[in-house]
Amino acid sequence: MPKTSIIINSQDTLGKSTQRSFTDVNPKAQNSDLATFGQRLTAMTSNVHGGTIRIDKTDCDNETKSNRTFTKFMVTKWNESASQVNVYQLENNENELTVKLATDTSKSYSLSARMGTTFDTPPYITDLSFSSADTDLSVTASTYTWHTAEYSNAGLRECWAVNLVMSRIVPCTVTATICFDETDTCNAYERTLTWTVTELE
Amino acid sequence: MADVIKNNRTLNMTLSFEDGDTRAISVDNPDTSLNLGTHVDSLGAFCREKNIFLGDKGGADCTGIREAYIKNDKVTYLDLS
Numbered sequence: 001m002p003k004t005s006i007i008i009n010s011q012d013t014l015g016k017s018t019q020r021s022f023t024d025v026n027p028k029a030q031n032s033d034l035a036t037f038g039q040r041l042t043a044m045t046s047n048v049h050g051g052t053i054r055i056d057k058t059d060c061d062n063e064t065k066s067n068r069t070f071t072k073f074m075v076t077k078w079n080e081s082a083s084q085v086n087v088y089q090l091e092n093n094e095n096e097l098t099v100k101l102a103t104d105t106s107k108s109y110s111l112s113a114r115m116g117t118t119f120d121t122p123p124y125i126t127d128l129s130f131s132s133a134d135t136d137l138s139v140t141a142s143t144y145t146w147h148t149a150e151y152s153n154a155g156l157r158e159c160w161a162v163n164l165v166m167s168r169i170v171p172c173t174v175t176a177t178i179c180f181d182e183t184d185t186c187n188a189y190e191r192t193l194t195w196t197v198t199e200l201e
Numbered sequence: 202m203a204d205v206i207k208n209n210r211t212l213n214m215t216l217s218f219e220d221g222d223t224r225a226i227s228v229d230n231p232d233t234s235l236n237l238g239t240h241v242d243s244l245g246a247f248c249r250e251k252n253i254f255l256g257d258k259g260g261a262d263c264t265g266i267r268e269a270y271i272k273n274d275k276v277t278y279l280d281l282s
Contacts, residue, residue: 012230020228024257033251040244044212045230 008038009050018047027056205278210271214241216248217267218256231271241269
């Protein structure tokens with residue numbers, strides 16, 4: 001199962017820095033509660049609190065799913081019309097590592113003449129590759145899923161989700177090629193996956 | 202040079218989990234005004250209510266801090282000159 005640890009930093013009265021680490025922290029614990037725990041633990045000592053760091057990690061050799069956080073991913077062009085700019089929000093599902101690219105079908109794109117309707121044939125992925133400075137890394141794309149969701153404030157959104165299995169947790173760049181049957185166009189998108197280390201305070 | 206005496210104080214606590222598992226945690230330099238009964242109990246309640254820790258055998262919930270004691274090691278470095 002995904003594992004979370006925290007490291008609590010403090011300084012003693014002589015100015016010496018110490019670190020206290022705790023493993024098997026609840027991955028679902030609120031960051032603010034973890035920060036409070038760090039503060040309260042240090043408050044029980046004569047040390048000065050330095051901060052709490054949260055680290056999420058996973059055992060990739062045995063786990064096919066992990067818990068990650070991605071920042072917003074900007075793609076400036078995804079079809080032949082240079083004026084089409086889409087913001088792709090990468091989402092973090094609790095038990096699933098997914099990379100989602102959202103399409104806003106309420107806009108007019110050159111790849112489809114439809115307005116506000118779904119695609120007859122969802123875009124599909126032809127190629128998923130990765131590159132990393134770590135030569136031991138292997139990445140297997142396991143499943144592609146096409147999702148359709150109706151958002152109250154953003155209309156109909158469709159996206160595909162790719163489940164990635166990584167053998168090691170090292171930064172790597174994943175490139176996916178998405179093809180659209182309607183226009184017979186393919187575009188490549190890149191995403192760099194990295195660890196998430198969250199400083200709680 | 203006279204003898205040097207150093208006090209190493211450590212607060213040792215035992216977390217307890219619903220599956221009966223326990224885990225030892227500790228912090229150095231516990232405050233001298235610490236009241237084990239209230240401060241440690243309060244921290245244990247926080248851990249339980251906010252689900253801070255999980256048991257490492259099966260992810261069991263933490264039920265609190267079962268026991269706590271302060272170890273005070275007084276180390277004397279003898280001057281043998």
